[in-house]
Amino acid sequence: MNKGWIGFLAGLVLVGSAWAQRPDTIVIAQGVDVTVLDPNNQLETPTANVLSNIFDTLYMRMPDGTARPWLATGVRAINPTTWEMTIRQGVKFHNGEELTAETVKWNFDRVIDPQKPLRISNSWANLASVQVINPTTLRFTTRNPFPVFVTRLTGFYILPQKYVTEGGNRYLQEPVGTGPYKFVRWVRDQQFELEANPNYWGGAPKIRRVIFRPIPEASSRVAELVSGGVDIITNLVPEAVNAVRASGAAEVRSVPSIRNIFIMLNTSGKADSPLANPKVRLALNYAVDKRTIVKNVLGGFGQPTGCSLNSYIFGYDARSCQPYEYNPARAKQLLAEAGYPNGFTMTMGSPNGRYLNDRQVAEALVGQLAQVGVRVELRVQEWSTYVGQILERRIPTDAVLLGWGNNEFDADNSLYSLFYGGTVRGGPRQVAFSYIRSVPLDNALLQAQRTTDPDQRKKLYLDALRVLRAEAPWIFLHQQEDLYGVAKRVDWKPRPDERLFVADMALK
Numbered sequence: 001m002n003k004g005w006i007g008f009l010a011g012l013v014l015v016g017s018a019w020a021q022r023p024d025t026i027v028i029a030q031g032v033d034v035t036v037l038d039p040n041n042q043l044e045t046p047t048a049n050v051l052s053n054i055f056d057t058l059y060m061r062m063p064d065g066t067a068r069p070w071l072a073t074g075v076r077a078i079n080p081t082t083w084e085m086t087i088r089q090g091v092k093f094h095n096g097e098e099l100t101a102e103t104v105k106w107n108f109d110r111v112i113d114p115q116k117p118l119r120i121s122n123s124w125a126n127l128a129s130v131q132v133i134n135p136t137t138l139r140f141t142t143r144n145p146f147p148v149f150v151t152r153l154t155g156f157y158i159l160p161q162k163y164v165t166e167g168g169n170r171y172l173q174e175p176v177g178t179g180p181y182k183f184v185r186w187v188r189d190q191q192f193e194l195e196a197n198p199n200y201w202g203g204a205p206k207i208r209r210v211i212f213r214p215i216p217e218a219s220s221r222v223a224e225l226v227s228g229g230v231d232i233i234t235n236l237v238p239e240a241v242n243a244v245r246a247s248g249a250a251e252v253r254s255v256p257s258i259r260n261i262f263i264m265l266n267t268s269g270k271a272d273s274p275l276a277n278p279k280v281r282l283a284l285n286y287a288v289d290k291r292t293i294v295k296n297v298l299g300g301f302g303q304p305t306g307c308s309l310n311s312y313i314f315g316y317d318a319r320s321c322q323p324y325e326y327n328p329a330r331a332k333q334l335l336a337e338a339g340y341p342n343g344f345t346m347t348m349g350s351p352n353g354r355y356l357n358d359r360q361v362a363e364a365l366v367g368q369l370a371q372v373g374v375r376v377e378l379r380v381q382e383w384s385t386y387v388g389q390i391l392e393r394r395i396p397t398d399a400v401l402l403g404w405g406n407n408e409f410d411a412d413n414s415l416y417s418l419f420y421g422g423t424v425r426g427g428p429r430q431v432a433f434s435y436i437r438s439v440p441l442d443n444a445l446l447q448a449q450r451t452t453d454p455d456q457r458k459k460l461y462l463d464a465l466r467v468l469r470a471e472a473p474w475i476f477l478h479q480q481e482d483l484y485g486v487a488k489r490v491d492w493k494p495r496p497d498e499r500l501f502v503a504d505m506a507l508k
Contacts, residue, residue: 023507024208026490027230028500029221031353032383033189033214037175039157040111041118043432044387045259045405046234046354049500050192050212051157054094055177058085058104059153063495065312065409067154071099071178075153080145080452087136091201093160094176094183101138105130106161108140119391123152123417125424126449144450147457151408180205180503189214194502206506216353216383225250225485232490232500235356236483238299244485255494257482258312259405260305260414261355263348263365263475264390266398267435274344275398281472283334285324287372288365292326294478297360301481307465308404308414310479312496314454315411315461320469324476331372343373347397351383355403356480362401365475391432402433403480407497411461416445419468434473441467 030046039051058072069075075085091099108130111121126146131139142149158178164171175183180202181194192212196205213230215221221233222240226247236244236252244250265284267276274280290304303310307321335343350362359380366376379397389395390402406413418433422442441464448460484494491506 022209025211026207026209026232026502026505026507027211027213028232028234028502029213029215029224029230030234031214031216031218031221031355032351034186034192034212035384035387037172037186038118038159039175039177040107040120040159043119043391045407045498046214046383048407049498050194051175051177052179052499053181053194053210053502054175054179054183055157055159056179057154057157059150061154061407061409061497061499063493063497065496067150071104071158072153075150077149078139081142083140083142083146083149084133085138085140087138088201089136091178092199093163093178094197095160095163097160097162099158099178100135101132102135103161104138104158105132107156107158110159110164111156120155122424122429123155125429145452146449147452148408148410148412148449151410151413155407181210200503202503205503207502210502218353218357222485225487228487231487232492233485234482234498234500235353236485237357238301238483240485241299241483250485250487253484253486253492253494254301255482255496256303256312257405257480257498258310258407258409258496259355259403259480259482259498260308260310261302261358261361261401261403261477261480262308263399263477264402264433265435265473265475266395266400267473269395269398269435273398274338274340275346277338278471279334279338280340281475282324283331283338283372284369284374284475285472286327286334287331287374288324288368288475288477289326290323290477293361293364293368297357297364298478298481301356301483302478303481304477305479306476307468308418308474308476309406309411309465313406313409313411313414315415315448315458317458317462317465320462320465324472328372335372335374340373343375345375345377346399347377347379348399348401349379349381349386349395349397350401351386352380354383355401356483358401358403361477365401393430393432399475404433405498407499409497411457411464412445412449415461415464415468416449419464419473420445422446436471436473438467438471441471 034047039055059067060070073086126142128141128143180200184193186192194210196208198204218237224230225233265275294302304323306323309316352359421437444460444464448457489508
């Protein structure tokens with residue numbers, strides 16, 4: 001297969017596109033396009049990769065996982081439920097609005113407004129109120145102790161108050177932030193164009209112009225890279241690694257990802273669903289040969305796992321996260337005990353191009369599940385429709401292939417965010433990524449979110465992992481290794497959280 005790729009790429013005429021030939025422009029290809037332009041109303045890395053160049057957060061997540069003051073110059077805990085924050089002075093939005101404490105308060109009030117919830121609102125359900133002390137100081141009051149307050153700030157983007165409140169829906173068409181790059185235009189499914197902000201508070205970026213292009217097909221991304229049409233491609237497929245290395249135009253750069261890949265099981269999609277039975281869900285985990293998938297489908301670029309955490313994340317426990325063994329006989333036994341000795345039929349959705357060989361992983365699963373009598377109809381969907389259905393809890397299939405990249409490096413983001421179905425704002429939380437409900441799990445996750453002692457939090461997360469091990473709400477697959485194809489002229493090192501901060505890049 002590698003010889004085929006090398007022959008294919010050798011036949012390309014190295015002319016490239018006009019964009020990538022320009023010394024002041026970088027072109028980045030992701031597998032999918034941006035879906036929304038409000039950075040606080042999305043939970044997708046490809047969208048955040050684009051918008052995080054336009055908008056700033058209050059704290060910045062560094063490649064080693066630490067959180068560094070950014071638009072906020074500091075945060076201190078006054079007591080377990082009270083925090084004080086100071087705001088950087090002299091920062092202006094792209095439209096000239098000034099960043100003030102009042103602006104920051106408005107952003108938080110917007111996110112915690114129960115009448116108009118956003119995609120990140122549940123993450124801030126513990127926040128009771130925000131008070132402006134002076135133009136550069138705010139005080140936050142939480143309902144309960146909130147040990148992940150600072151880490152949550154790394155995913156909270158600041159929008160300009162007047163522009164949003166007085167400009168109608170313009171902010172959803174022409175985003176304005178304080179970031180290193182300004183919005184130029186977005187041609188859906190074609191390209192997203194940015195230009196450097198020369199007045200950026202952190203210093204003008206080294207690269208003047210940025211083009212993000214969605215290219216779902218892996219072969220097309222590789223062809224564009226080696227012909228000079230793009231400078232960086234995400235999700236470089238393993239079978240093209242040698243070909244890229246041999247191209248002379250680009251190289252392979254990789255990093256173990258914080259992202260885990262899994263199959264979410266819809267346990268309540270239809271009456272009498274086999275997936276409502278935990279024995280069936282355990283059987284599916286035993287029926288999947290994750291090591292073979294990593295070896296043959298991912299070219300060895302990944303690590304099988306048995307939970308939603310990995311070693312980057314606070315709260316990870318290696319023993320609790322051991323992969324379920326590949327044991328088809330055990331899978332058949334569990335299916336028989338659950339009342340399905342002859343298996344059953346189900347449907348599964350998958351994107352194409354969002355994750356590393358995602359469609360191929362899904363196809364491998366279909367084949368392996370068939371060996372234990374579970375017949376799966378695979379439905380491959382376009383990403384924006386696919387993710388919208390998932391986030392709105394209206395998936396049309398019994399299962400979906402997904403990945404979760406924890407941008408907070410804390411188990412709260414991979415456990416509470418994905419599984420907590422307890423009470424929020426007086427009613428049950430509608431979890432987008434899990435359809436099971438476990439009171440012991442909810443109690444452990446809620447208590448961990450309200451406990452400031454790190455050792456006690458670890459114990460609570462261990463309790464949560466044990467419940468998940470028994471309930472098996474997902475088919476746990478693997479921790480992804482992120483592969484990038486990068487033009488040799490680009491000075492850049494990939495991060496484990498997949499973020500593409502162009503301000504950290506330079507052209508040689």
